[in-house]
Amino acid sequence: MTEREFIPPAKPIIGPDERAAVDAVLQTGMVAQGPQVAAFEQEFGDQLVAGRTCVAVNSGTSGLHLGLLAAGIGPGDEVIVPSFTFAATANSVALTGATPVFVDIEPTYFCLALEAVEAAITERTRAIMPVHLFGHPADMTALRAVAERHGVMLFEDAAQAHGATWDGAPVGSFGTFAMFSLYPTKNMTSGEGGMVSCADDEVVRRVKLLRNQGMERQYANELVGLNNRMTDIHAAIGRVQLTKVGAWTRTRQDNAAFLDAHLESVAVPAVAEQATHVYHQYTVRVPEDRDEVVRRLREEFQVGSGVYYPIPNHRLESLSRFAPGLDLPETERAAAEVLSLPVHPSLSASDLERIVEAVNTVVKAGS
Numbered sequence: 330m331t332e333r334e335f336i337p338p339a340k341p342i343i344g345p346d347e348r349a350a351v352d353a354v355l356q357t358g359m360v361a362q363g364p365q366v367a368a369f370e371q372e373f374g375d376q377l378v379a380g381r382t383c384v385a386v387n388s389g390t391s392g393l394h395l396g397l398l399a400a401g402i403g404p405g406d407e408v409i410v411p412s413f414t415f416a417a418t419a420n421s422v423a424l425t426g427a428t429p430v431f432v433d434i435e436p437t438y439f440c441l442a443l444e445a446v447e448a449a450i451t452e453r454t455r456a457i458m459p460v461h462l463f464g465h466p467a468d469m470t471a472l473r474a475v476a477e478r479h480g481v482m483l484f485e486d487a488a489q490a491h492g493a494t495w496d497g498a499p500v501g502s503f504g505t506f507a508m509f510s511l512y513p514t515k516n517m518t519s520g521e522g523g524m525v526s527c528a529d530d531e532v533v534r535r536v537k538l539l540r541n542q543g544m545e546r547q548y549a550n551e552l553v554g555l556n557n558r559m560t561d562i563h564a565a566i567g568r569v570q571l572t573k574v575g576a577w578t579r580t581r582q583d584n585a586a587f588l589d590a591h592l593e594s595v596a597v598p599a600v601a602e603q604a605t606h607v608y609h610q611y612t613v614r615v616p617e618d619r620d621e622v623v624r625r626l627r628e629e630f631q632v633g634s635g636v637y638y639p640i641p642n643h644r645l646e647s648l649s650r651f652a653p654g655l656d657l658p659e660t661e662r663a664a665a666e667v668l669s670l671p672v673h674p675s676l677s678a679s680d681l682e683r684i685v686e687a688v689n690t691v692v693k694a695g696s
């Protein structure tokens with residue numbers, strides 16, 4: 330077999346435009362939060378969240394943390410979250426002093442299961458925080474109805490879902506707050522960073538205070554806050570990426586359509602009728618020997634893939650104390666079966682063909 334270039338599971342695209350934007354900021358000598366951050370917040374909200382006010386922070390995790398604090402979440406409160414997600418979802422809840430309550434997912438889109446959410450609501454529940462996992466939105470119509478019926482808030486972990494829509498509205502426009510991550514492997518990046526989309530002026534005000542020592546003016550500290558500011562260097566990268574993310578998303582969707590049409594032996598990702606999927610990940614199920622499939626794709630075909638997530642949050646050493654004796658069967662099944670194939674916008678036509686050949690060869694239909 331000829332030597333072939335490894336196809337990575339993710340590949341951030343950072344080019345001359347980003348480098349020029351960074352250089353322009355460096356030349357001003359003013360690199361901390363300033364005009365680039367303000368412009369990035371405005372453009373991000375206009376382009377991706379239907380004009381909602383957005384506040385930039387130094388990571389997606391900070392965005393969740395500050396959003397939760399701004400919404401008043403703290404000790405004694407419960408926030409319903411999926412366990413089948415990145416640890417930041419529950420970590421941010423736990424760091425406020427509140428309790429993350431882990432709920433199972435539905436097996437089709439890997440998002441929160443409605444009946445399980447409803448069953449988990451207690452008099453301490455303050456909010457439900459779905460994750461739009463892999464770039465497919467959770468069922469926001471139904472979740473909003475559940476939240477309203479029980480008088481609890483709705484938050485969104487939209488870390489993986491820039492530009493995804495549910496029933497015609499962008500993710501990030503449903504919750505009291507929503508967070509988008511700008512980590513390099515996400516659909517767009519600022520290096521590190523996060524964006525908090527806010528439902529009202531008071532949430533905006535509080536997130537801004539919390540990211541800056543609790544003050545709007547120096548020495549007029551209203552709240553106990555942090556330094557979670559984004560730099561103008563990172564914002565300049567993010568602004569360039571914002572001009573490209575739409576085209577990248579269309580390429581992701583085209584790549585996904587190709588894989589959908591040609592993969593023969595795995596269940597391809599479903600897309601709900603009300604949803605636009607932005608394919609942060611292209612995730613299939615491999616019920617038999619998933620880890621062996623990962624190894625063979627890499628070794629025999631030089632095709633990288635990822636397992637998100639092999640260990641559900643409620644079984645992590647750090648978070649298991651919030652879930653004594655909890656059994657989440659669909660979460661466990663997903664953790665054992667999921668496999669994310671490359672779908673990123675840097676794939677060539679021959680890369681896509683090799684991915685198809687590899688999966689169709691390694692995963693035997695009906696195995």
Ligand SMILES: *Cc1c(COP(=O)(O)O)cnc(C)c1O
Nearest residue numbers: 388389390415417488510511512
């Ligand atoms: C990436 C991610 C986060 C955290 O974002 P960072 O920018 O890495 O802090 C939170 N939730 C989910 C679902 C993520 O994928």
